[in-house]
Amino acid sequence: MAERYKHLNPIYQEILKQERLKNLMRIAKCIENSTVGIFETTLDDQIRGISVSFCDLLGYSAEQICQLKYQQICHPDDLSAYYFLKERLLSGEIDHCYINVRYIREDGQIVQVLQSTDLDISGSKEPHFVNRFEDITDWEQTAKNQQDFENRTRYLFENNPNPMWIYDLETLRFLAVNQAAINHYGYSEEEFLSMTIQDIRPPEEIPKLLETIAKISTGFSVPEVWRHCKKDGTHILVDVSAHTLDYQNRKCELILANDVTQKMQAEESLKRAEAKYRGIFEHAIEGIFQSTVDGRFLISNPMLAEIYGYASPENLIANLTDIEHQLYVDPQRRLELIKLRTYATRKKR
Numbered sequence: 119m120a121e122r123y124k125h126l127n128p129i130y131q132e133i134l135k136q137e138r139l140k141n142l143m144r145i146a147k148c149i150e151n152s153t154v155g156i157f158e159t160t161l162d163d164q165i166r167g168i169s170v171s172f173c174d175l176l177g178y179s180a181e182q183i184c185q186l187k188y189q190q191i192c193h194p195d196d197l198s199a200y201y202f203l204k205e206r207l208l209s210g211e212i213d214h215c216y217i218n219v220r221y222i223r224e225d226g227q228i229v230q231v232l233q234s235t236d237l238d239i240s241g242s243k244e245p246h247f248v249n250r251f252e253d254i255t256d257w258e259q260t261a262k263n264q265q266d267f268e269n270r271t272r273y274l275f276e277n278n279p280n281p282m283w284i285y286d287l288e289t290l291r292f293l294a295v296n297q298a299a300i301n302h303y304g305y306s307e308e309e310f311l312s313m314t315i316q317d318i319r320p321p322e323e324i325p326k327l328l329e330t331i332a333k334i335s336t337g338f339s340v341p342e343v344w345r346h347c348k349k350d351g352t353h354i355l356v357d358v359s360a361h362t363l364d365y366q367n368r369k370c371e372l373i374l375a376n377d378v379t380q381k382m383q384a385e386e387s388l389k390r391a392e393a394k395y396r397g398i399f400e401h402a403i404e405g406i407f408q409s410t411v412d413g414r415f416l417i418s419n420p421m422l423a424e425i426y427g428y429a430s431p432e433n434l435i436a437n438l439t440d441i442e443h444q445l446y447v448d449p450q451r452r453l454e455l456i457k458l459r460t461y462a463t464r465k466k467r
Contacts, residue, residue: 158238159247161208163188166246175231175253177224193220193228202341202359207237207247211357211376216274218254230255281375283310286368287334290314293365302377304349318346320353334362334371343378355379413441 155171165186173180176191189197196219203215214236221229231251239245275282281299285292295310303310303318319327323345330342341359348354357376362369399406405422409415415438418431426445428434438444442453 156248156250159188159249161245161247165191172251175223175229175251176221182224191221193222196220203235204247206376207235211378212280213237221251229253278374281377283373283375284363284365284370285315285373286370287331287362288369290316290331293368293370299375302348302375303346309349318348320345320347331371334360343382346375355382409441413443414439415441 155169155175156167157165157169157172158167159165165188166184168180168183173183176183178186183191188200192200196217199217200219203212203217206212207215214234216232216234219231219233221231223229230253232254233249233251235250236248237245238248275294276296278296279298281296281302283292283295283299291314292310295307300307300310305313316324316327327344341357343355343357346354346356354377357378359374359376361372363372364370365372399419402419402421405419405425407415407418407422415435418434420431423429423431423434426434426438428437
């Protein structure tokens with residue numbers, strides 16, 4: 119579930135997720151004169167739940183294709199982009215994704231498809247991915263199909279829940295922005311289109327920005343975290359994914375931005391808390407340890423090792439493997455403490 123929805127009641131989260139799934143299905147149903155199909159993949163990429171059109175597209179029987187994994191039907195050059203988006207789905211950074219990929223048919227031929235992928239965690243099955251695809255191999259053969267493709271691409275761009283924009287790699291000017299970018303950054307569309315991408319970066323980061331742009335090559339760029347400036351002066355941390363494309367006869371960059379400010383702040387707070395705890399643990403004048411219920415050490419601090427005459431916590435853990443009998447004078451006392459702890463935990467529930 120996306121970060122922005124984590125505070126909602128689980129029932130509302132499920133309603134939102136199902137609504138997003140319905141929206142994806144509506145998009146698929148709106149595509150005409152094309153090969154549209156669906157298949158599922160497990161978290162480890164095993165193919166299952168296939169439609170007849172998926173078999174027809176790839177030339178396999180249903181039995182054959184269900185023996186394959188996704189990486190066996192996807193072009194090797196497109197896998198890295200897919201895996202990146204898959205990780206973002208699993209982490210909850212995005213709710214669904216769209217990607218142009220190439221599938222490899224059973225006879226070795228290559229087909230170009232527009233694939234949408236959604237993570238299904240509804241609970242009726244094990245978590246899995248629902249993949250919808252459209253064969254777009256022949257779309258560029260006619261002007262009509264090309265226009266259809268552009269219309270569908272624009273629809274996906276404009277309605278993406280994450281900020282997106284296209285900028286000219288030569289002039290760095292914004293050429294298109296979606297509504298999510300307008301809402302999140304506070305600039306109107308007219309303001310965006312009068313600006314360059316330098317205008318949303320802190321001045322001290324401009325040299326690094328220009329250096330990065332100079333190194334851009336064709337295709338999918340490695341995601342990076344940048345600082346961006348909103349219209350109200352707020353600085354945010356943004357995970358930026360990029361892909362080069364031709365737009366309005368210009369070499370451009372398509373950007374998808376995901377605000378990770380709160381996530382990174384939370385991670386930093388956690389690191390500070392862990393460091394503080396580690397400092398207290400390491401320098402405490404009392405012996406401190408954690409153990410399993412069956413009496414094995416998990417961790418120990420230096421003072422405990424010193425108390426029991428060992429040079430380091432590692433030596434202590436290596437030599438004391440039965441806490442109940444090696445540490446306690448009365449082994450029964452440890453059992454009593456465990457029972458007391460178990461009772462207190464149950465009472466809290």
